[in-house]
Amino acid sequence: xxxxxxxxxxxxxxxxxxxxxxxxxxQELLETGPCGLSKEIGISxxxxxxxxxxxRQECHGDAARTAGGSGATRKxxxxxxxxxxxxxxxxxxxxxxxxxILGGGVQLTKITEICGAPGVGKTQLCMQLAVDxxxxxxxxxxxxxxxxxxxxxxxxxxxxxxxxxACVQHCQLIAEAHQEEDHLKALETFCLESILxxxxxxxxxxxxxxxxQVYLLPDFLSEHSKVRLVVVDxxxxxxxxxxxxxxxxxxxxxxxxxxxxxxxxxxKSAVVLTNQMTTRIGQxxxxxxxxxxxxxxxxHRVRRSQLYHITLHLMxxxxxxxxxxxxxxxxxx
Amino acid sequence: xxxxxxxxCPGLTEEMIQLLRANGIRTVVDFVSSDLxxxxxxxxxxxxxxxxxxxxxxxxFSAFPANGADLYEELKSSTAILPTGSPSLDxxxxxxxxxxxxxxxxxxxxxxxxxxxxxxxxxxxxxxxxHVVFLDSTGGFTASxxxxxxxxxxxxxxxxxxxxxxxxxxxxxxxEMLSALQELRDRLSQQVVSSMGPLKIVVIDSVSAVxxxxxxxxxxxxxxxxxxxxxxxxTLAREFSLAVVVTNQVTRDSSTGPLKPALGRSWSxxxxxxxxxxxxxxxxxxxxxxxVASLAKSLRQPTGIQVxxxxx
Numbered sequence: 001x002x003x004x005x006x007x008x009x010x011x012x013x014x015x016x017x018x019x020x021x022x023x024x025x026x027q028e029l030l031e032t033g034p035c036g037l038s039k040e041i042g043i044s045x046x047x048x049x050x051x052x053x054x055x056r057q058e059c060h061g062d063a064a065r066t067a068g069g070s071g072a073t074r075k076x077x078x079x080x081x082x083x084x085x086x087x088x089x090x091x092x093x094x095x096x097x098x099x100x101i102l103g104g105g106v107q108l109t110k111i112t113e114i115c116g117a118p119g120v121g122k123t124q125l126c127m128q129l130a131v132d133x134x135x136x137x138x139x140x141x142x143x144x145x146x147x148x149x150x151x152x153x154x155x156x157x158x159x160x161x162x163x164x165x166a167c168v169q170h171c172q173l174i175a176e177a178h179q180e181e182d183h184l185k186a187l188e189t190f191c192l193e194s195i196l197x198x199x200x201x202x203x204x205x206x207x208x209x210x211x212x213q214v215y216l217l218p219d220f221l222s223e224h225s226k227v228r229l230v231v232v233d234x235x236x237x238x239x240x241x242x243x244x245x246x247x248x249x250x251x252x253x254x255x256x257x258x259x260x261x262x263x264x265x266x267x268k269s270a271v272v273l274t275n276q277m278t279t280r281i282g283q284x285x286x287x288x289x290x291x292x293x294x295x296x297x298x299x300h301r302v303r304r305s306q307l308y309h310i311t312l313h314l315m316x317x318x319x320x321x322x323x324x325x326x327x328x329x330x331x332x333x
Numbered sequence: 334x335x336x337x338x339x340x341x342c343p344g345l346t347e348e349m350i351q352l353l354r355a356n357g358i359r360t361v362v363d364f365v366s367s368d369l370x371x372x373x374x375x376x377x378x379x380x381x382x383x384x385x386x387x388x389x390x391x392x393x394f395s396a397f398p399a400n401g402a403d404l405y406e407e408l409k410s411s412t413a414i415l416p417t418g419s420p421s422l423d424x425x426x427x428x429x430x431x432x433x434x435x436x437x438x439x440x441x442x443x444x445x446x447x448x449x450x451x452x453x454x455x456x457x458x459x460x461x462x463x464h465v466v467f468l469d470s471t472g473g474f475t476a477s478x479x480x481x482x483x484x485x486x487x488x489x490x491x492x493x494x495x496x497x498x499x500x501x502x503x504x505x506x507x508x509e510m511l512s513a514l515q516e517l518r519d520r521l522s523q524q525v526v527s528s529m530g531p532l533k534i535v536v537i538d539s540v541s542a543v544x545x546x547x548x549x550x551x552x553x554x555x556x557x558x559x560x561x562x563x564x565x566x567x568t569l570a571r572e573f574s575l576a577v578v579v580t581n582q583v584t585r586d587s588s589t590g591p592l593k594p595a596l597g598r599s600w601s602x603x604x605x606x607x608x609x610x611x612x613x614x615x616x617x618x619x620x621x622x623x624x625v626a627s628l629a630k631s632l633r634q635p636t637g638i639q640v641x642x643x644x645x
Contacts, residue, residue, distance in 0.1 A: 002519065006561040007511035012554035022336035022360050058512070074503035075513075078454075078467075079496035082476035110472060247549040255546035261472045262505045 144228025418456025
């Protein structure tokens with residue numbers, strides 16, 4: 001396959017030199033070889049060798065793709081995708097109304113954003129999800145692990161202990177009611193210690209640490225392949241303060257969003273973000289809108305407006321809006 | 334800017350190239366624009382051989398003007414107009430999506446761009462029974478939603494076949510997108526039929542998601558890559574008579590300014606038609622699938638016309 005030189009992931013200066021020297025396809029580069037290349041462009045032999053290695057990797061990757069190896073690639077028909085989607089589990093939130101609106105729970109391979117005013121319960125919901133993702137499959141869960149990236153420092157271990165204990169009790173009640181073999185076996189491993197040990201907690205204090213953590217996450221996830229939930233609690237916080245260069249902020253956020261989408265897709269996990277709200281002052285009224293203005297990156301958005309009320313806005317599949325009033329106690333255990 | 338190489342045309346040998354290079358003639362452009370008598374003297378090559386090589390190179394690399402009438406006849410026979418599945422949108426686009434052109438849908442988040450793209454894919458696959466290539470860079474392609482749309486329009490048996498004709502490629506990076514487009518171009522030029530039937534439309538959702546991280550600041554790499562992508566899309570559309578649909582975001586100059594399409598001035602020359610999608614009421618509170626589509630740029634219709642759209 002002929003890859004155009006302009007589309008290869010090389011350093012921009014090198015790419016510009018290659019194009020100026022008249023190389024058009026990757027094939028020509030490979031034919032010239034490192035010595036010829038370094039002579040024609042005027043770069044050192046090591047640089048030429050490195051560049052050719054990158055080109056070779058790209059071409060091999062393409063060859064593997066066209067040869068029909070669709071395992072690691074992301075090409076499929078809509079029918080196959082439909083079957084995948086229907087077989088996919090959801091992470092239930094233990095609030096049936098919320099689960100109903102989300103279409104069964106928090107969806108895997110999608111990004112869900114929870115926004116709301118301070119104190120409304122976003123972190124609580126995230127902690128609940130970090131416990132719920134570990135529910136064994138026989139009880140209706142996805143039996144996965146969770147990664148919790150905390151930027152605001154609002155993760156309370158005591159509260160997670162409460163939530164986990166309540167969740168285990170709930171499952172025990174179900175097991176007693178149904179008295180099935182696999183329920184009892186699953187309960188042996190589903191206990192407080194195992195739940196807590198399967199929540200991987202990272203604390204990021206500023207935006208550089210957050211970016212680094214998210215870009216390093218794919219390596220971590222390939223070692224811990226059972227992770228099914230990545231929570232970033234407070235995506236807005238590191239970016240809202242002391243950021244002079246707004247265009248840099250937009251660029252970084254967009255890069256971050258793409259990286260999160262890649263993580264959600266490749267590792268079949270749900271990504272949940274919490275966002276702060278800011279006020280948009282209009283002519284006659286001011287409304288609360290999610291901060292950072294980066295609404296285009298998420299697939300689903302959940303808004304918690306006030307205590308005991310949940311307002312939900314879906315942006316992808318169902319396009320419906322419902323307003324509910326629910327008590328906090330019913331939602332969280 | 335093609336470099337002279339042995340075998341580029343008969344008569345161009347390795348020794349010739351070395352001699353030419355020693356005299357500063359490296360590319361085809363250098364060769365055809367130089368004075369051949371001069372070159373023959375300096376390089377001690379035969380003048381006749383040089384003229385013959387020049388003739389072949391010109392035939393190979395120059396562009397040929399075409400007669401307007403011939404071009405019109407060719408366009409009439411090769412252009413197809415694809416329905417988008419929504420009669421009001423078809424009306425806005427002068428009866429549908431034209432092949433050979435790039436059409437852009439832009440809008441704020443939640444304005445329905447992905448829904449319209451899914452609708453287009455469903456409609457082309459179902460009613461025209463043609464293949465669709467959907468490049469998804471936001472993870473927003475939901476097969477169950479397409480299935481829902483198909484169920485609303487078709488009988489039982491056809492949905493599965495229609496879903497199979499939509500090929501989804503998930504690319505989350507600009508280089509992956511360029512690679513996927515080049516692979517598509519190779520497949521089309523080699524006319525590998527296999528699972529790809531007649532292809533008339535490529536939908537890319539969204540283009541700005543992969544380019545935004547590269548634009549801005551002091552790096553000019555973003556613009557170069559963006560133009561590379563633009564060239565790929567236009568080549569695909571023109572050479573293979575495909576309708577290319579892309580989606581784009583919108584930005585504002587200030588918090589109260591009017592909405593304008595993202596990706597800047599350079600990109601604004603790439604699509605031939607631009608449609609802006611907006612929610613009908615600018616509030617989050619009401620549940621609505623109604624959208625307003627207005628024409629921002631078009632080759633055939635006056636801009637500014639608006640229609641109402643139902644993405645439900």
